[in-house]
Amino acid sequence: MHLEPIVSFAILLTVILIVPLLFERFKLPGLIGLLIAGVALGPHGLHLLNTESETLKLLSDIGLVYLMFVAGLEIDMEQFEQTKHRSIGFGTFTFLVPLITGTIVGRMFGFGWNASVLIGSLFASHTLLAYPIISRLGVIKNEAVTVTIGATIFTDIGSLLVLAVCVAIHQGAFSTFSLMKLLLGLVIYSAVILFGFKWLGHEFFRRTRDEQGNQFLFILMVVFISALGAEVIGVEKIVGAFLAGLAVNEVIGSGPVKEKVVFVGNVLFIPIFFVDLGLLIDIPGFIKSISSVWLTLAILVGLIGSKGAAALLAKVVYRYNWQEMITMWSLSLPQVAATLAATLVGYRAGLLTEGVLNGVIVLMMVTATLGPLITARSAPGLITTDTTSEASESTLVWKNDPSQALTVVVPVRNPETERNLIEMAALLIRRESGRVVPLAVTPAHIHMDSPELENDIQQSKILLSKAVELGREFGVEVEPLVRIDQGIVHGINHASREQDANLIVMGWGSTTGIRARLFGNVIDSVLWASHCPVAVTRLLDSPSNIRSILVPIENLTQEAVRVVRFVEIFAQANQAEVTLLHVCARRTSPARVAWMESQLNLLVSKYFPQSHTNIKVLASDNLVNAILKASKSCDLVVLRSRRRRLNIGEVALSDVTTEIVRQIQCSVVLLGEPQGYQDNLSKAREVVKKSSPENLTKQEI
Template sequence: MPEVLQISDPVAVFALVAFLILLAPIVMGRWQLPGTIGLLMAGAILGPNALGVLARDQSFILFGTVGLLYIMFTAALEIDMVVLNRSKFHSVVFGLLTFAIPMGLGMAVGRYLLDFSWPATILLASLFASHTLLAYPIASRLGIARDTAVTTAVGGTIITDTLALLVLAVIAGSVRGEMDDYFGYRLAASLCLYVLAILYGLPKLARWFFRNVGRDGVTEFVFVLAVVFGCASLSHAAGSEPIVGAFLAGLALNRLIPHNSPLMNRIQFTGEAIFVPFFLLSVGMLLDVRVFLADWRALMITAAMVLTVIVSKWLAAQISSLFLGYNKAQSRVVFGLSVAQAAATLAATVVGYEIGLFDDAVVNGAIVMILITCVIAPWHVERYGRKMAQHLASAPEPTAAEQQRILTALSERAPSHHLLDLALLLRQPEHGQAIYPITVVQDNGDTTAHVAGAERVLGDAVGYLSQAEVPSTPLTRIDLNLASGILKARRELNATEVLMGWSEESRAPEFFFGSLMENLLRDRDFSLVVLRPREPLNTTRRVLFAVPPEADLEPGFNNGIRLIKRLSRQLSAPALVMTPDKGSDRMFKRMRAQSPDCEMSLGKTSTWPALTSTLKEQYRDGDLIVLMGARQGGLTWKSSTARLSEELAALFPKANMVVLYAGEPRTENPTAVVNPEAGARMV
């Protein structure tokens, strides 16, 4: 190694790595290749076994390990739990096939081609059975992370990796002499306790933290990092590997970190910008070409290992796709996600070398296998993932009347973050529309101080939305009253939803007094959503959705159901629909037919007046109560329904509550022209 080229100054090392992270996607993009390949090649060329510019020291090992765990964690975190529950059979089928086929083919190659002993053969086969979701960030960037095929590949990962690591534990235990009559019982008991502690204990801890401690983005982000790597570090005590702990932590926190939230954006940004690139560079540094030039047997072992893993993973993906009905692009993406070798492969290789089952030839063969599969995987996911994304994008575009625009009314008197969180949950990113925070200042003569205060509120709102990478256009209106200012802005923007806060000074929304509600609801072209926050929305366990009788006969029913189902899906919280028994089956069928999909069940009440008693029986801590309101003059309107929100507010003083008045379908295309660049303040 030419020592003269080596960089030892930590500042210069970090600067070089930053340039590599920056340039790799740019250079690889010229050949239509993913940037991950460029980072792998850079690590191999600049690493200690080639030019020697960068040393694979403890800093690269540390950040590389963090990056690997980050990939597993974010993959589990971004799983659509609705799709996963619906495709559990898919994940099991693929997980078992992608374990059994490489395991069987690997044992044949190891025993009869390479002439290994049976313990070495079984351990070698387990290298092929496991895989790492190296290319998952590409699937996430392409917008296909919630496709059934991608979710199946992610769900199957934990099955095959767990089985492969169990094989590693058993073989290592037998060779080291740790096997006794109670070895299997100890391993099973420790793994069960470990899994149960994470999947059931961690959500309770995280929910308590978000409710009582988490007050800013930095605190929440550091908490997530601490619990994820804490879970990973405890894996060895349970007889597993850290990647399993990181994946389980992602599953445990999945329901508490909405996909469209500032916290999720921080997690993704940190991983993709720092940790994952360090992992790719550290993997590339492992390659040592000199070993193959000195030993022909190493070349044979390497060729056998590379061909075995590619062929077996390809067969597993193809056979699974035939069983599950995936198209060619989905099949190739599943193969790309499951062919990359890294985490469990490295763990098993190191253990096999330490206990004397593997020699230098196998270790270097494993490194080459890791490098080659880490090049194949992102290329496949990038190429065929784009075809999947193009197929999704070829669906008919929504018309101008269907374009979602959310107007969020803010006030100096109440915190705005809860309302903005609700806007993020209800927003449809595919429409590409901004969120419009608005403050209305009453025109009472001297408005200067009030306008300044309103603009401070809007400034905070813009900063908060920018943390989630969501565009926003703040508006300040001066008008005679709140209703008039909101309605004028709504018509000018052609907003489809208006979000408002609940007054903390009464048990009902502040617009329930005087003529404010009547004025707002007179305009039937938008959905009015009122939130009474008591705790962060991401801690919601379940949505209790109260629907008046015959609400499905109202013209705005479908609009309202789509909003609530979107909220339920974003929160990963099942919805319990509560409505009178008469006509409930017809109504629930219409609800199920609306998109998007979410977990829904029907909870009938004997009569509508009996709703309050039924809610008292069903309510549990962490439930979000949603009431579908009725506009005066509609089929479902009654004076008792108009007072119901007040009664529920008094009955459940500590519960999050939402009152929804669904907008009616538009009968003609809007004529309003919206220009987000027209300035942040309108008076």
């Protein structure tokens, strides 16, 4: 059936919007639903979508490029640097062993050497689908986990290079000269992309500063020029897209530009790629073909066994324990991004058959489910490095210089929340000594003499006069400030920087909805651009009446220590009792629970000996319900404000913090560090270490 392009596009949008939501309600991955929708709507189903459609081809190709670009963008280069030698070692194991195994599988089923090596390269890569699990469990600092994360760079690049060589050999006459020419072109091309675009990106971002629209377009230009350049030298465009992701990884960091780039891909182009992939699947033909069934089983057994053998080699060479080995195996098991992209390229080039394509899709479904399940069972018992020792080297206060007076900026817009915000800031600076800066931002107009602007300024002055009265009432120094700026966010961030603020205390605002998701909201934007931490508050009672505070702690990190420090200052000013809550899975071993309790007690006794702090570790598989239940006996819950993470292939977002805030019945404070704040602290530490290691102190870092 031939449909107008606009009709096909409307069908795709409907599928992308509805199908993942339906599957996720049944606890199934949304991308599986997209594949099934492609099967149902394609030439082997209802014939509503045609894989030969130029519109679908274009959108799917963009999705394919986007998928590999995001894969490169999500790789943590800093973690790779920490254990790069062992990461390369394990990367070699988990690349070569599956590569050889896959090649043997290909030869067993009658494929030529070129196609067999390509099948082996499909085994070699892996996707870190279980990253959110290990992050939640707080075991990322375990060496085996860090090594596996770093190995992703090696396996993905290696498998894509093998793909490039195999496709080039398939498309032209093979000779040693042509192979050397291709490899030399790849080396030169990779250097240009990795170093040239990295330098160009830094320069462009430095010159454009806050022009996020232009920066977004620049990143898109880098992606598609890199993809085009790859095809010019005779390799697949997904190789260029992946290298582009690595090149701009450090340039855009984890800022708003990255979120917008990934968002566009994850909600539109990447889902279309999965739907198009489903169009290629012939389920009846696959079921009828006995040989394809045996090939699928061979691919499954070969992949699972070879990844296990690679993890076993790493255990023997680096002397990891069995639990670490199983975790490494489970983390390297899922085959999604690079594997699917390379399979589709090989299939379109005529190197791989439909049986291999079907087998790899089954492989993706099995490993994407099995890998995270095994990780969730094996990772909780891993032992990590002593994070409290790291915390001793981190800033336990928010001030750059602890000898300076504390400055808290309080943006005031709502008369109903103004009193509680000023009181919160007053309680914090009483103990630390300092000043409160009530800030009223008036958006600029084209004409500075406009009546609207004059009216806004008068309203701001009324709010600030009230703030001055509240300052006298609470006995703190207040320095009101009216600012005219291009927008609320710019005004808050610019004024806070000029006042050298150590903390921003803000009232609650909308954090959900289509507009907030697409363009961000005031709170998100302040967090992205602010130079200091931000406390976002929803206070149901006067801050001085708070007597019990609950602090959920996911894992022992430097950020967690700073949250506890914030709570400790507030609690001492109010003589409040603090409860540190850690929620672990029900299957967590008693040893892991005891270790977490001991670490929390050590944290409290070492850094906050005078605070009234209780330790509570709960075993529950429902994190939200556990925190909500514990909050019923508290006046205030303090949470870390965490940015939503968009994982490859995921269409829907899950945000535990949003769910807690929506249901909680007491006051809430979200304490968020701005994007780049931790990175800047880390860079400062490195500078100090390099310049004078023997003089490194808490105050200097």
